[in-house]
Amino acid sequence: MGPDVFPSPPELERAHCTGLATGKFPRPFITSFHRYRDKEAVLRWSRHNQMKFEGNVLRVHPDLSAALGKEFKPIKALLYTKGVQFHLLNPAQLKIVPNGESRMFSSSEDATVYYKQYIASG
Structure with missing residues (x-):
């Protein structure tokens, strides 16, 4: 990230790796920012934009949350x-993109009804 985002590196509470690298994907890590706006x-x-580190x-x-x-x-x-294609978004929304047209759902029940009506039968 360049100076257009942060004039200096953001302050972090902590950062740590989780799990092991599988070879196909890099090892995931969790970062906790000191400031929400950062x-x-x-x-x-x-x-x-795209970030790269050592070619990755x-x-x-x-x-x-796990519950979500x-x-x-x-x-x-x-x-x-x-x-x-789909994306799980915060707060508690599922974005489904069938045929390039986005649909947003705030409950799994509504998303399942849509799936049964428009995707499963097609």
């Missing part, structure tokens, strides 16, 4: 098997 600036910048592309994702992931897990599995 975290938001990094997330906003990363949506439109770094991807930035917000930390989502669990709630949308069944519909995400269905979408994955049909090859439909």
Whole structure:
């Protein structure tokens, strides 16, 4: 990130690696920013720009709760098997992108109804 985002490196509470590198993907790590606005600036910048470290592309994702992931897990599995692009967004929204048209859902039930009506049958 250049000086257009931060004039100096943002202050971090902590940063640590999680799990092991699988060879196909780099090892994930968690970073806790000291200031919320710094975290938001990094997330906003990363949506439109690419970061690299030693030739590897770094991807930035917000930390989502385990409960949120669990709630949308069944519909995400269905979408994955049909090859439909989707994104789990914070706060508690699932974005489904069938055929390039975005649809937003705040509950797994609504997303499942949409899936059954427009994706499973097609």
